[in-house]
Amino acid sequence: xxxxxxxxxxIAKVPWYKRFLMYWVNHFQQAVGxxxxxxRTPMASLMTMAVLGISLALxxxxxxLLKNAERVTASWDNAxxxxxxxxxxxxxxxxxxxxxxxxxxxxxxxxxxxxxEQAIVEFREMSGFGNALDFLDENPLPAVVQVTxxxxxxxxxxxxxxxxxxxxxxxxxxxxxxxxxxxxxxxxISLVVDSVVAIAFLLLASVLLIVGNTIxxxxxxxxxxxxxxxxxGATDAFIHRPFLYTGLWYGLIGGMIAWVLTSSLVLWMExxxxxxxxxxxxxxxxxxxxxxxxxxxxxxxxxxxxxxxxITVKRHIHLIEP
Amino acid sequence: MIKFEQVSKVYSGSHQAxxxxxxxxxxxxxxxxxxxxxxxxxxxxxxxxxxxxPSDGKIYLNGNDISQVSRRHVPYLRRHIxxxxxxxxxxxxxxxxxxxxxxxxxxxxxxxxxxxxxxxxLDKVGLSDKAFCVPVHxxxxxxxxxxxxxxxxxxxxxxxADEPTGNLDPKLSTEILKLFEAFNSVGxxxxxxxxxLGLIAKMRYRTLTLRNGKMSSDGLLGGSYx
Numbered sequence: 001x002x003x004x005x006x007x008x009x010x011i012a013k014v015p016w017y018k019r020f021l022m023y024w025v026n027h028f029q030q031a032v033g034x035x036x037x038x039x040r041t042p043m044a045s046l047m048t049m050a051v052l053g054i055s056l057a058l059x060x061x062x063x064x065l066l067k068n069a070e071r072v073t074a075s076w077d078n079a080x081x082x083x084x085x086x087x088x089x090x091x092x093x094x095x096x097x098x099x100x101x102x103x104x105x106x107x108x109x110x111x112x113x114x115x116x117e118q119a120i121v122e123f124r125e126m127s128g129f130g131n132a133l134d135f136l137d138e139n140p141l142p143a144v145v146q147v148t149x150x151x152x153x154x155x156x157x158x159x160x161x162x163x164x165x166x167x168x169x170x171x172x173x174x175x176x177x178x179x180x181x182x183x184x185x186x187x188x189i190s191l192v193v194d195s196v197v198a199i200a201f202l203l204l205a206s207v208l209l210i211v212g213n214t215i216x217x218x219x220x221x222x223x224x225x226x227x228x229x230x231x232x233g234a235t236d237a238f239i240h241r242p243f244l245y246t247g248l249w250y251g252l253i254g255g256m257i258a259w260v261l262t263s264s265l266v267l268w269m270e271x272x273x274x275x276x277x278x279x280x281x282x283x284x285x286x287x288x289x290x291x292x293x294x295x296x297x298x299x300x301x302x303x304x305x306x307x308x309x310x311i312t313v314k315r316h317i318h319l320i321e322p
Numbered sequence: 323m324i325k326f327e328q329v330s331k332v333y334s335g336s337h338q339a340x341x342x343x344x345x346x347x348x349x350x351x352x353x354x355x356x357x358x359x360x361x362x363x364x365x366x367x368x369x370x371x372x373x374x375x376p377s378d379g380k381i382y383l384n385g386n387d388i389s390q391v392s393r394r395h396v397p398y399l400r401r402h403i404x405x406x407x408x409x410x411x412x413x414x415x416x417x418x419x420x421x422x423x424x425x426x427x428x429x430x431x432x433x434x435x436x437x438x439x440x441x442x443x444l445d446k447v448g449l450s451d452k453a454f455c456v457p458v459h460x461x462x463x464x465x466x467x468x469x470x471x472x473x474x475x476x477x478x479x480x481x482x483a484d485e486p487t488g489n490l491d492p493k494l495s496t497e498i499l500k501l502f503e504a505f506n507s508v509g510x511x512x513x514x515x516x517x518x519l520g521l522i523a524k525m526r527y528r529t530l531t532l533r534n535g536k537m538s539s540d541g542l543l544g545g546s547y548x
Binding site: 014018019021022023026224225227228229230231232233234235236238321322 | 371373397398399400401405411412413424425427428429430431432472
């Protein structure tokens with residue numbers, strides 16, 4: 001196909017190694033060139049990048065919110081505690097034996113015994129029904145053993161399994177696990193996660209559309225240049241490249257703006273969070289984006305920019321014919 | 323170099339631009355293509371550079387049937403044809419140097435080679451002192467010469483020109499044609515579409531005349547072509 005020119009000896013072909021080298025030199029020049037092109041219209045470019053930055057900062061902030069919320073609730077998970085109400089009329093010895101036995105369970109972290117007497121004292125103090133208790137002939141409260149599971153068995157499901165096992169013991173009249181609120185919390189969190197993921201997808205789709213539309217306008221503006229390039233024998237790939245780089249720059253710089261926005265948000269929230277945490281006697285600190293998350297965000301943003309400009313360029317440059 | 327066999331071109335809307343056109347331009351030959359406006363001159367040039375595809379018939383470039391050329395290979399074919407337009411199609415925001423260098427950059431030449439060839443091409447058209455001007459600061463004749471420099475910088479074996487003197491006065495037109503003659507004298511095949519009959523008469527080259535899409539005469543204008 002290439003020998004349309006036949007054996008014309010005046011055409012000195014470019015040797016392949018030089019062509020290969022110049023291919024990369026061209027790549028570099030086009031990359032820098034498209035950055036220069038963006039610099040030539042700083043306001044317009046910056047506005048597009050800012051829109052991208054905000055669209056990316058929102059999912060990133062949601063992610064931070066979830067990450068920090070999970071850290072808070074992780075400590076609540078371990079608060080799951082199994083209360084065992086013992087059969088009435090057990091002897092002191094039997095009770096001690098029972099406590100000994102369940103402390104040896106591999107799932108159990110700690111066991112606390114609250115005798116009937118301790119229970120009634122506590123109840124008297126806490127409930128405000130102290131005088132009413134004096135009218136009772138005998139102590140109606142059972143002895144209670146509180147079992148704290150080890151962290152790896154502290155999830156709602158794990159704690160439930162432990163409860164079932166403990167209820168098999170003959171000394172136990174009834175076991176109770178207060179995990180309903182924990183299950184509700186977990187349900188709530190997964191609901192929030194789902195909606196955040198959905199919103200993140202919508203925002204990322206908007207990034208695709210914004211970059212695509214900007215590149216499309218770019219192509220239309222440079223229509224005559226593209227026609228001339230096609231006339232003098234530029235391949236489609238050669239014409240595509242500057243636009244692909246433009247998309248890449250949009251994504252990359254948009255990603256950096258998103259990082260700045262998210263980090264500023266964390267800084268701004270931090271003092272407020274420390275104050276609230278102080279009120280709860282907690283030394284909780286807000287976590288920002290880690291290095292891996294930062295790199296992931298930049299990579300994702302660049303990829304989005306590249307993909308959307310590729311789709312646009314593929315479609316529109318094909319349509320421009322001299 | 324160029325051979326048309328019973329080539330027809332029908333545009334959508336059933337406008338018949340060319341009808342069964344036959345001609346053969348030898349390698350190293352220079353010829354004019356003339357006819358009233360709308361006779362099909364531009365269409366004929368577009369078919370050679372694959373800007374359009376023929377509806378019927380065959381076109382050979384250097385013995386190769388170009389209707390077989392796939393879309394992907396069209397750019398490589400165009401690199402062997404220098405095309406010159408009436409509106410010269412320069413990039414107005416780039417310097418003369420960058421405009422002329424474009425085909426070489428696309429081909430993948432190195433920096434020093436590009437510089438050498440561009441300056442040589444600009445020297446040939448007499449614009450070496452305007453290399454770093456932008457085209458808007460040049461006169462019409464100078465802009466056209468930049469277009470010619472761009473067309474020949476890659477040393478193509480074939481030059482096509484569509485009304486290259488359309489906007490120029492007779493003196494400038496003659497200068498431009500002298501340039502084409504110079505390229506032809508080193509073996510480049512040249513086909514020039516023009517309706518400037520006075521110019522053709524002066525130059526005495528083979529002339530192909532189109533009338534309503536048909537080849538109505540082939541030879542020296544006012545004489546016969548051997």
